[in-house]
Amino acid sequence: MVNDDLVVRIGGEGGDGIISMGEILSRAVVRGGLNIHAYRTFPAEIRGGLAMFQLRAGSGSTLSLKQQVDVLLAFNQDAYNAYVMNVKAGGVLLFDPKLCQPDDRLGGREHTELPLEDLSRESTGDTRGKNMVALGTLMFLHDVPVSYAHALIGEFFARKGDEIVGKNVRAVDAGVAYAAQHLQKWQRHFRLQPDRDQILVNGNEAVALGAIAAGCEFIGGYPITPATPVFEMLCKELPKFGGVAVQMEDEIASLASVIGASFTGKRAMTATSGPGLSLMSETLNLAAMAETPVVIVNVQRAGPSTGMPTKTEQSDLKFSIYGTSGESPRCIIAPISVEDAFYQTARAFRIAERYQMPVIVLTDMCLAYSTNNIDRPDLARIEQARRKRPEPGASSDTFRRYAFTPTGVSPMPVPGEDDLIYMGTGLEHNEKGDPNYSPAMHMKMTEKRFLKLKTLGDAVTQLPVEEHMPAGAEIGVIGWGSTFGALHEAVEMLARDDGIQVAHLHPRVLSPLPEWRIRRFLGPLKKIIVAEENYTGQYAHFLKGKFGIHPIEIHKYDGIPFTSEELYASLKEAI
Amino acid sequence: MSPTELTVASYKADLKPIWCPGCGDYGALNPFYQALVECGIEPKNTVIVSGIGCSGRFPYFCKTYGFHGVHGRALPTAAGMKMASPNLNIFAVGGDGDGLGIGGGHIPHVSRKNIDLTYILLDNSIYGLTKGQSSPTSPLPMSSKTAPYGYVEEPLNPMAMYLAYNASFVARGFSGKPKQLKDLFTKAIRHKGFSMVHIFSPCVTFNKEVTFKTFNDLVKEIPPEHDTTNRLEAMRFALDDKALWTGIFYEVDRPSMQDRLVDLEQRAGHYRDLNELFDHFR
Numbered sequence: 102m103v104n105d106d107l108v109v110r111i112g113g114e115g116g117d118g119i120i121s122m123g124e125i126l127s128r129a130v131v132r133g134g135l136n137i138h139a140y141r142t143f144p145a146e147i148r149g150g151l152a153m154f155q156l157r158a159g160s161g162s163t164l165s166l167k168q169q170v171d172v173l174l175a176f177n178q179d180a181y182n183a184y185v186m187n188v189k190a191g192g193v194l195l196f197d198p199k200l201c202q203p204d205d206r207l208g209g210r211e212h213t214e215l216p217l218e219d220l221s222r223e224s225t226g227d228t229r230g231k232n233m234v235a236l237g238t239l240m241f242l243h244d245v246p247v248s249y250a251h252a253l254i255g256e257f258f259a260r261k262g263d264e265i266v267g268k269n270v271r272a273v274d275a276g277v278a279y280a281a282q283h284l285q286k287w288q289r290h291f292r293l294q295p296d297r298d299q300i301l302v303n304g305n306e307a308v309a310l311g312a313i314a315a316g317c318e319f320i321g322g323y324p325i326t327p328a329t330p331v332f333e334m335l336c337k338e339l340p341k342f343g344g345v346a347v348q349m350e351d352e353i354a355s356l357a358s359v360i361g362a363s364f365t366g367k368r369a370m371t372a373t374s375g376p377g378l379s380l381m382s383e384t385l386n387l388a389a390m391a392e393t394p395v396v397i398v399n400v401q402r403a404g405p406s407t408g409m410p411t412k413t414e415q416s417d418l419k420f421s422i423y424g425t426s427g428e429s430p431r432c433i434i435a436p437i438s439v440e441d442a443f444y445q446t447a448r449a450f451r452i453a454e455r456y457q458m459p460v461i462v463l464t465d466m467c468l469a470y471s472t473n474n475i476d477r478p479d480l481a482r483i484e485q486a487r488r489k490r491p492e493p494g495a496s497s498d499t500f501r502r503y504a505f506t507p508t509g510v511s512p513m514p515v516p517g518e519d520d521l522i523y524m525g526t527g528l529e530h531n532e533k534g535d536p537n538y539s540p541a542m543h544m545k546m547t548e549k550r551f552l553k554l555k556t557l558g559d560a561v562t563q564l565p566v567e568e569h570m571p572a573g574a575e576i577g578v579i580g581w582g583s584t585f586g587a588l589h590e591a592v593e594m595l596a597r598d599d600g601i602q603v604a605h606l607h608p609r610v611l612s613p614l615p616e617w618r619i620r621r622f623l624g625p626l627k628k629i630i631v632a633e634e635n636y637t638g639q640y641a642h643f644l645k646g647k648f649g650i651h652p653i654e655i656h657k658y659d660g661i662p663f664t665s666e667e668l669y670a671s672l673k674e675a676i
Numbered sequence: 677m678s679p680t681e682l683t684v685a686s687y688k689a690d691l692k693p694i695w696c697p698g699c700g701d702y703g704a705l706n707p708f709y710q711a712l713v714e715c716g717i718e719p720k721n722t723v724i725v726s727g728i729g730c731s732g733r734f735p736y737f738c739k740t741y742g743f744h745g746v747h748g749r750a751l752p753t754a755a756g757m758k759m760a761s762p763n764l765n766i767f768a769v770g771g772d773g774d775g776l777g778i779g780g781g782h783i784p785h786v787s788r789k790n791i792d793l794t795y796i797l798l799d800n801s802i803y804g805l806t807k808g809q810s811s812p813t814s815p816l817p818m819s820s821k822t823a824p825y826g827y828v829e830e831p832l833n834p835m836a837m838y839l840a841y842n843a844s845f846v847a848r849g850f851s852g853k854p855k856q857l858k859d860l861f862t863k864a865i866r867h868k869g870f871s872m873v874h875i876f877s878p879c880v881t882f883n884k885e886v887t888f889k890t891f892n893d894l895v896k897e898i899p900p901e902h903d904t905t906n907r908l909e910a911m912r913f914a915l916d917d918k919a920l921w922t923g924i925f926y927e928v929d930r931p932s933m934q935d936r937l938v939d940l941e942q943r944a945g946h947y948r949d950l951n952e953l954f955d956h957f958r
Contacts, residue, residue, distance in 0.1 A: 132958070300957040314950055319760045321752075338953060340944035345759050345937060350785040354752035357745065361756025364723070364743055365764060369756070387746050477954055516741040517764050520720040524736055526744040535691060535736070 106159030107289045108167045109239055112184050113176025115152045118232035123154030125253045126239055130158050131301050131474040132253075133245030134293030138163040138586070139303075139472040143411040151179050158243055160292040164438065164586030166471065168664035172242060172287065174215070174235055175201050185210070193287050195238070197231075213284065220275040230272030237276020244290050247277050298477045304442045304468035304583070307475075308398055309334040311446030312370055314478065316485035317396075318344045319369040321358035323351055323377060326410040327466045328400035331372035352377035356384040356397065363393045364525055366515030368450055368485075370396035375417050376407065378461075382425050385459050389429030389550065391525040392503065392513070394453035394460075394488055398446070401465040403660040412660030413466035415582055416635040421461045422612045422643070428547065430554035432456070433612040435463040437567055437585035440475040442468060444483075445609055451486040456553045457513060463611070465634070467662035468583035488513045497521050501532035505545065509552030558613030566618045567607040571596070576676055577604035577626040579619075579652070580633060581611055581640050583662065588632060590665035591672055601676060611640070614647065623648060630655060630675050632668060682716060684709040689739045695730060700877030700888070701798055703851025705737060708796070711861030712740075722765040725754040727779060729805045730879075731771035731798045748779030755782075755791050762934045765865075766793040773803045776812040776832055783872070787841040790869040792932040794861075797872070799834070800879035801886040808882035818885045835914035838872045839907060839926055845871035846910065846926040850891050851878065856922060863924060869932045876920070891920065898923035 113119045120141055127139045135158045142153045155170065157163045169189045175181035175196045181203060188194055188210045195215040196203060203212050215238060217231035224230065233254075240247050254269045280288075302310065309331050312320075320339060322332035336346040345362075349355040355371045362369040373381065378399050388395045399421060403414035421433050432452050436442035442464060449460040491500060491512040502523040504511040511532075514521040524534040529546060531537040567585060569592060570577075580588045585607045595601040606622045608615055623629065631641035632655040641654045653675045657663055687709045695701050712722075717740075724735035728747035735742030745753045754768040770779060775797045786795070802820065803809040809822040813834065817826035838846045845867040849857040857875065864871035876891045896919040903909060910926035947953055 128958070300954050302957050306957065310950065310953070313953070319756070321756055337944075338947075340941045341947045341953075342950075343941070343946075347759055347789075349752060349755075350781065353749060354755075354782055354785070357749040357752035358756030358759070360745070361725070361743070361753040361758075362760030363756075364753075365757050365761035367760040369760065383746050384749060391743070391745075477951070480950055514741075516723050517721045517761065522719055522739060522741045524742040524744060526742075527746055528744060 105161045106157050106163055108157045108170040109172040110155045110170045110184055111174045112153045112180025115150050117176045119152050119154050122232035122236050126236055128301055129249040129253050130243050130245045133249045134295035135291055136163045137474055140166045141470055165590055165665050168666045177201055220279055221272050224271040224275035225268040233269045233272035234276040237273035238280040241277045241280035242288055244288055299474045300477055301474050303470055303472040304439050304464050305330040307439050307442035308446045311443040313342055314483045315447040315450035316368050317370055318367040319362035320346045321349045321355040322371050323349055323355045325374045325377045327402055327469045328372045328374045331398055352380040356381040359395050360388050360393050363395055372398040374400050374402050386425040386429050387527045388459045389431055390527045392457040394457050396449045396453050396460050398462045400469045409660050413662050415633050418639040421463055430458050430550050432460040433463055434610050435582040437607050439471055439473040443478055447483045454486040454488045456557050465583050491519055491521055495521055502534045503532045505549055508556045509549050554613050561610045561613055562615040562617045566615055569605040571602040574602045574604040575627040578630040579606045587663045587665045587668050591668035594669045682713050687712050687739050689737050691736050693737045696881045698880040700851035703854055704875050704877055707854045707858035708861055710858045714862045715865045717765050723757055724767040725750045726769045727774040729771040729774045731769050734769040748774050751782040751786050754793050755786055758791050758793050768795045770797050772799040772811045772813045784841040786870050787843040789933045790844050792869055792934055794864045794871045797874045798877040800877050800883055802879050802883040804879045804882050834874055839911050839914055843872045844869035844928050844930055847924045848874040848922045850876040850895050850922055852888055894920045895922055
């Protein structure tokens with residue numbers, strides 16, 4: 102059931118400890134047996150400014166963020182003012198009268214005092230524990246045993262010593278006690294499934310873990326919001342798996358170092374966002390031309406140029422597919438959820454290695470900072486692919502690095518291991534790798550490079566796509582990337598509340614596109630809708646060109662992710 | 677092939693150099709082959725990386741692995757190779773446009789990282805492949821196709837720059853002095869860490885002002901008593917405007933990136949498998 106959940110938003114000052122509290126709360130309710138979708142926004146300033154954490158928790162699936170919340174916990178006046186209108190009719194506003202003055206009692210939205218500061222002072226002697234008071238209150242509202250929060254506080258603050266742990270636990274207990282007395286009415290009861298073997302990750306973490314699972318051995322990176330955490334996490338974890346993570350002087354050097362690492366036989370990647378990808382465009386083409394496997398994670402942010410670094414958008418699709426000079430093949434994969442980000446990043450490495458081309462993993466700010474509980478990935482399912490190597494006994498006199506083959510893929514030696522020296526090059530070349538500008542050779546090499554893309558396209562069309570095709574549906578919606586959860590739920594709401602059956606397709610590999618799958622989806626439909634988070638309808642444009650369809654387009658370009666309520670309304674209007 | 681069987685012929689590629697007859701780059705290529713022999717560098721364990729320009733063709737003429745990348749990015753590409761595969765011998769080759777113009781921003785960072793590779797910079801004070809435009813080392817007021825009324829910019833002092841960046845090995849040679857060049861290459865290859873070999877390599881086709889004669893007149897060998905561990909003294913040779921000094925300016929032994937990455941890995945510790953990391957996300 103879509104509504105079998107509790108949506109809580111906590112807003113306050115950047116330094117209020119809301120985000121760390123949110124992390125503990127998320128983990129505690131997941132360990133206690135709920136499913137969650139957590140999301141945070143960033144204050145524009147490094148410290149200070151409005152910070153927001155939102156948790157959606159329930160027994161059923163929690164695929165997306167929600168616009169309307171059941172509980173708003175305002176740590177200050179700004180948070181109250183910013184979010185009061187997001188509280189559902191029948192929801193509740195919790196506020197500390199010392200920190201926030203509600204100026205009017207809005208109809209249908211109950212206001213209840215939660216004296217964060219007083220409870221913190223009474224239980225710990227100062228007001229710094231107010232986020233822990235909030236944690237206790239929210240643990241109570243979710244009806245998840247507070248012991249899970251206690252255990253996590255022990256883990257989080259272990260290094261700070263018993264006194265700090267004790268203080269935080271007392272603040273949490275004060276929150277629980279207060280809630281039990283005053284907020285009983287708002288408590289929800291869920292079917293709990295504790296002790297599942299699950300992990301709790303956001304999109305960026307899932308990408309980094311997927312890369313490690315796929316056997317990534319090198320990352321050259323440069324910090325850029327919102328992709329930095331992928332790089333940071335690999336700086337921390339990759340050395341523990343024998344890999345190398347290096348911060349380079351800019352994005353150009355980052356991708357150049359990745360190409361260098363890959364040339365020597367290593368699985369290599371970088372992680373960036375739009376402005377960084379712009380700088381990489383020349384080296385990306387080099388990887389395509391020299392047929393060097395590389396994985397580039399592009400965590401999209403909003404707008405051109407510096408734009409809005411901390412906001413989300415799906416506006417780098419065309420740039421990712423086409424944004425280089427000349428014509429060169431590459432693969433674009435857009436994970437559709439946090440869990441998918443793990444598996445698709447791993448897939449990106451397999452494709453890069455097998456087809457010796459750049460693969461761009463296209464996520465976005467929304468996915469990067471959305472947290473879900475997911476089943477512990479089964480590592481046996483992840484193949485650590487290696488590029489095609491020359492046959493044993495190949496002779497250096499006759500070896501052709503860029504040999505024409507039925508798949509377009511040629512054997513790639515590893516320096517130091519294979520005695521088959523050759524030149525990797527961005528110049529047009531012959532099969533051996535020597536420069537060659539003859540008209541016939543350029544045509545044949547262009548065809549060879551695109552033959553790999555065709556071979557990949559044939560493989561991609563065999564992959565399962567996320568498809569929902571109810572019997573008799575005449576209307577279908579297509580989306581891509583992080584909007585999957587919100588679209589899926591909007592389609593469910595249409596079926597449940599309005600009896601309208603809408604088909605839904607959400608391809609993962611965007612280029613080369615799974616042509617046959619899309620044709621089959623389009624076949625029975627009379628009306629097609631394409632929803633995406635950009636102004637110009639980039640994916641719709643791509644589909645129009647390929648399939649000659651005339652879809653209704655839903656565009657959102659305010660930097661804020663789609664919610665299911667929003668999509669429900671937009672779809673209903675479009676229908 | 678064992679190192680004892682290696683000869684200059686082992687490194688000469690089938691592809692014949694396409695540089696103009698008399699080009700300074702020939703004067704660098706031959707001593708480079710000799711130094712590879714001297715150091716027993718095995719072709720199959722070696723990659724030479726280049727960018728764009730006449731210098732970009734250098735690796736095609738060497739029978740080792742080669743990578744001809746984009747303009748200005750030979751150094752970070754070579755850096756990636758060495759950091760990922762430390763057992764390989766890595767060289768980067770560039771010109772004054774590739775290395776000091778478009779790619780000049782990479783030298784300080786490879787110096788800081790002290791990545792164990794040798795960078796050969798063939799300086800002809802002109803853009804030769806594009807047929808005669810001004811470069812970062814074109815002297816004032818040399819005219820060129822992009823400075824038809826004379827150059828209005830000061831030339832770089834690359835040696836002072838490398839020393840300021842604290843590259844751990846800084847040397848300069850001249851294509852007209854191949855014996856010295858062979859010696860410089862040999863020492864650069866044996867140096868543990870980043871070695872920078874700057875070479876005056878005149879363009880006989882497009883540069884009529886900075887020529888073999890210029891260097892024959894002005895080049896002087898750094899005297900053997902120079903203490904190559906003294907950076908300040910090295911800087912005096914770099915800043916001397918009365919002579920163009922050649923030889924080893926500076927050489928210091930400090931940990932290379934590879935040494936530091938090995939230490940880092942020890943500090944980081946090890947996971948048995950990814951499940952151990954998953955446990956932190958519960």
